[in-house]
Amino acid sequence: MSTAIVQLRGVSKTYTRGKQSVEVLKALDLDVAQGDFLALMGPSGSGKTTLLNLIGGLDQPTRGEVIVAGERIEKLKSSALAAWRARNVGFVFQFYNLMPMLSAQKNVELPLLLTKLSASERARRAKIALTVVGLAERASHKPNELSGGQAQRVAIARALVADPTLLICDEPTGDLDRKTADEILGLLQTLNREHGKTIVMVTHDPKAAEYATHQVHMDKGALAKEEVP
Amino acid sequence: MKYFPLLWATLWRKKTRTWLTLFSLIAAFLLLGLLQAANSVFNGGGVQNLGANLLITQARVSFTSPLPLRLLPQIEAVPGVESVSFSQFFGGVYKDPKNFFPQFAVAPERWLKTFTECTLPAEQAAAWKNSRTAAIAGKQLAERFGWKVGDRIPLVSQIFPLKDGSRAWEFDLVGIFDNTSADSCPRMGNMYIRYDYFDEARLFGQGGAGIYVLRIADPNRAEAIGRQIDQMFENSPDETKTQTEKEFSLNFVRQLGNLSLILNSILGAVFFTILLLTGNTMSQAVRERIPELAVLKTLGFTNGGVLGLVIAESLLLCLLGGLVGMGLANAVMGALAHAPVQMPPLKADAHVWAIALASMFGVGLLVGLPPALKAMRLSIVDGLSGR
Numbered sequence: 001m002s003t004a005i006v007q008l009r010g011v012s013k014t015y016t017r018g019k020q021s022v023e024v025l026k027a028l029d030l031d032v033a034q035g036d037f038l039a040l041m042g043p044s045g046s047g048k049t050t051l052l053n054l055i056g057g058l059d060q061p062t063r064g065e066v067i068v069a070g071e072r073i074e075k076l077k078s079s080a081l082a083a084w085r086a087r088n089v090g091f092v093f094q095f096y097n098l099m100p101m102l103s104a105q106k107n108v109e110l111p112l113l114l115t116k117l118s119a120s121e122r123a124r125r126a127k128i129a130l131t132v133v134g135l136a137e138r139a140s141h142k143p144n145e146l147s148g149g150q151a152q153r154v155a156i157a158r159a160l161v162a163d164p165t166l167l168i169c170d171e172p173t174g175d176l177d178r179k180t181a182d183e184i185l186g187l188l189q190t191l192n193r194e195h196g197k198t199i200v201m202v203t204h205d206p207k208a209a210e211y212a213t214h215q216v217h218m219d220k221g222a223l224a225k226e227e228v229p
Numbered sequence: 230m231k232y233f234p235l236l237w238a239t240l241w242r243k244k245t246r247t248w249l250t251l252f253s254l255i256a257a258f259l260l261l262g263l264l265q266a267a268n269s270v271f272n273g274g275g276v277q278n279l280g281a282n283l284l285i286t287q288a289r290v291s292f293t294s295p296l297p298l299r300l301l302p303q304i305e306a307v308p309g310v311e312s313v314s315f316s317q318f319f320g321g322v323y324k325d326p327k328n329f330f331p332q333f334a335v336a337p338e339r340w341l342k343t344f345t346e347c348t349l350p351a352e353q354a355a356a357w358k359n360s361r362t363a364a365i366a367g368k369q370l371a372e373r374f375g376w377k378v379g380d381r382i383p384l385v386s387q388i389f390p391l392k393d394g395s396r397a398w399e400f401d402l403v404g405i406f407d408n409t410s411a412d413s414c415p416r417m418g419n420m421y422i423r424y425d426y427f428d429e430a431r432l433f434g435q436g437g438a439g440i441y442v443l444r445i446a447d448p449n450r451a452e453a454i455g456r457q458i459d460q461m462f463e464n465s466p467d468e469t470k471t472q473t474e475k476e477f478s479l480n481f482v483r484q485l486g487n488l489s490l491i492l493n494s495i496l497g498a499v500f501f502t503i504l505l506l507t508g509n510t511m512s513q514a515v516r517e518r519i520p521e522l523a524v525l526k527t528l529g530f531t532n533g534g535v536l537g538l539v540i541a542e543s544l545l546l547c548l549l550g551g552l553v554g555m556g557l558a559n560a561v562m563g564a565l566a567h568a569p570v571q572m573p574p575l576k577a578d579a580h581v582w583a584i585a586l587a588s589m590f591g592v593g594l595l596v597g598l599p600p601a602l603k604a605m606r607l608s609i610v611d612g613l614s615g616r
Contacts, residue, residue: 058527058609079531086529093613097524101238111528113231158528 005166005198006032006055011064013050013221024050026221027064034165037192037199039212046218048202049170055200056168057085069165086114090159090197094171096151098143104130104154105139111162129157133187149180156187160197167191169201173208185211236542243514247546250510254550254592255557257503258585262558264492265584266575282448283343284455285477286441289468292477295437296467303461309445309454314343315438319422321384321398323374330370332384332420334427334438343444346412353378353404361426364400367417368407376402382420389431398430442474500588508596511543515600522604523612536605543597544590551589555582 013025024047032038032055040048053059054066057073066074069088076084090111098107108126117125130136133153143151152172159167169188173181189211191197201212209215217224241247286304288294298315305313319332337357341349349357349365357363366376376382380402390396400422408414428435445454455471462469472480515522522535530538555577562575577585 053610056527058613079533082526082529082531082534085527091527093524097520097613099235099238099521099524101242102235106234106238110235110525113235114529114534119231 003034004031005034005036005069006030006200007065007067008051008054009065009067011051011054011061011066013047013054013059014062024221025054025061028222030216030223032198032200034198035192035196036214037189037212038201039209039215040200040202040218041204041206041209041215042218042224044204047221048218051218052168052170052200052202055166056089056091057081083114086111086162088165090162090164090167092152092155092159092167092169092172094174096143096148096155096175098151098154098158100143103140103142104135104146104157107143107154108157108161110158115162125161126157129161130154132160132191133157147180148176149183152176152180152184153187156184156191160191160195165198167197167199169199171202171204173203173205178207181205181208232538232541236538236545239518239538239542240545242518246510246514250507250546251550251553253503253506254547255554257499258551258554258589259557259561260499260554261496261585261588262555262577262581263561263575264496265581266558266562266577268489268492269578269581270575282445282451283474284443284445284451284458284471285474286443286455286458286469286471287439287477289459289470292439295434295439296441296469298436298438300441300462300467300469304441304443304458307454307457307461309447309450311444311446312339312342313444314339314442315424316340316421316440316442317424317427317434317438318388319384319386319427320388321386323382323384328374330373330418330420332364332422334424335421336424337421340421343442344414344416345444346409347406347414347416348409349404349406356403357423360401360403361423362399362401363403364420364422365404365406366402366420367414368405369417370420371402371405373418376405378402378405389427389434391430392432394432440477443471500592504592504595507543507547507592508599511539511546511596512600512603514542515539515604519607519612520615522607523609526607526609527613532605535607536601539601539604540594540597543601544593547589547593547596551585551592555585 008028008030011025011028011030012023014021014023016022028051030051040051042048050059054061055068057068057076061074064074065072071084071088073081073084098104099110102110105123105126108129109122112122112125115122127136127139130139133156135150135153135157138146138150138154143154146154152175156172167188172188173184176184185208188199188201192199192213199212201208203209286296288296295317301313301315304310314335316333316335319334321332322329337354341354347367353365357365364382366382371377382400382402384398384400385396386398387396391398406414406417408417424438443454443458445451451473455473458471459469525535525538526532559577562577565575
């Protein structure tokens with residue numbers, strides 16, 4: 001039996017906008033095993049992205065425990081949480097979120113700026129990450145010189161370069177055509193199967209969810225059902 | 230240093246805007262360099278090379294009131310005075326009114342003995358003593374007009390006509406003086422004619438000279454000697470005011486008004502505008518890349534790290550504009566040194582550079598801090614969703 005890398009216990013999240021409070025997550029429990037590829041599905045407003053943000057340490061729960069990679073991250077202070085993210089989590093976003101003024105190589109090197117690696121070592125590791133995603137020959141290209149699929153590969157390389165335990169993907173194929181989406185999902189599957197990366201992916205797309213080893217459906221801030229494809 | 234490529238790339242994210250802001254900063258620091266250098270001159274920095282052991286005795290009322298030459302023996306007799314020269318401002322223009330430069334009527338022997346930081350070849354000194362219409366010029370002045378020894382120099386005096394009523398004087402250039410090997414001659418833009426010829430030929434004012442220039446043995450006694458001379462002529466028709474050459478020059482410049490206040494007011498207005506302009510640019514630049522800053526935080530950059538990056542970007546922009554502006558100011562000052570200007574050469578000394586660097590860091594911090602604080606406080610979730 002695999003060890004749970006993500007453990008959520010009684011996690012609630014309430015947003016307050018003006019006088020209105022909206023409870024987005026309701027006393028949610030969830031375990032994600034090490035090496036799992038989990039697809040979080042559900043309608044808009046069901047709390048998928050909020051859950052993803054909590055797992056990735058981008059946001060704090062209103063109540064409950066969030067234990068990821070052995071750390072109670074809801075208890076970490078801002079700077080410690082930032083360092084924890086840099087060590088443990090790689091992020092892939094729907095719209096790639098690359099730095100438009102940096103080359104693919106420099107974008108991938110960004111997380112390594114926070115390490116004590118030398119410039120040459122940073123460059124070497126970025127090159128390897130780009131090779132893993134099949135974009136080594138595009139290293140010098142800027143994001144606006146890349147297709148959507150290529151830009152997402154660069155984003156995946158950036159997420160991988162610091163060798164995190166966990167990959168958090170928020171609609172990684174939401175901006176791509178079917179063929180390119182399949183390529184990206186195939187790449188994520190390879191990273192999961194061959195490199196042992198635990199992946200938590202939010203998606204609306206049932207076809208994308210088929211690449212995952214588990215699917216969790218959410219509705220109105222709670223887990224609705226769990227499936228193994 | 231490892232963040233420099235990121236900072237540099239971020240700075241040039243919007244090239245046109247960065248160039249326009251840089252031009253504004255360059256213009257502001259060019260102005261700062263020039264005006265602060267001028268300020269430094271007006272406050273004594275530009276007259277540092279004037280002799281510490283030279284005193285100027287002028288009429289107490291004003292240096293435009295001549296002193297009679299009969300005071301000479303009494304001044305010469307004051308203990309500590311090594312030599313005395315006297316001079317009368319001639320006020321001539323060369324060919325065209327815009328070709329103005331200082332000319333003085335002096336006694337050659339006394340001039341050579343008093344102004345020892347300037348050197349004149351022996352044969353040229355002899356020629357100056359031997360011809361009543363002879364004149365000498367500083368090397369800088371000769372180069373400005375392309376003069377060489379033997380040239381006849383026509384001057385139209387704005388003050389002194391000849392006895393026939395004409396204002397057209399002519400002098401023979403017999404010598405060109407230069408710095409000595411040890412000292413820098415601060416009179417290289419001047420021309421000196423012979424007092425005896427001038428005094429005899431002028432229509433009025435015979436027997437008077439504008440100032441006496443005294444070389445003293447011990448600069449530490451300057452005040453005491455000056456006081457003694459002034460006391461000698463107290464309550465006489467020719468009361469005097471004696472001061473160091475440096476003080477005399479500064480007082481001359483200060484007649485123009487409180488230039489420091491004027492210059493600093495101009496700079497204040499310029500930098501206030503630059504603060505608003507650059508501040509607006511930086512705020513806009515940061516506002517536009519809120520999602521990118523959120524991504525940096527997502528990747529593990531701390532709030533303090535993001536604050537530091539934005540401030541560093543602002544400092545980089547201001548340092549870049551400031552250093553280029555100061556570099557241009559130095560180039561302009563270098564060019565002005567060879568131009569026909571009636572003031573000591575401008576130079577951005579350590580004091581001016583200190584002000585410029587402090588301004589670069591000050592502006593950089595002031596304009597960078599508000600957007601940097603905003604970036605620091607940015608919530609990742611809000612930033613990623615573009616809120």
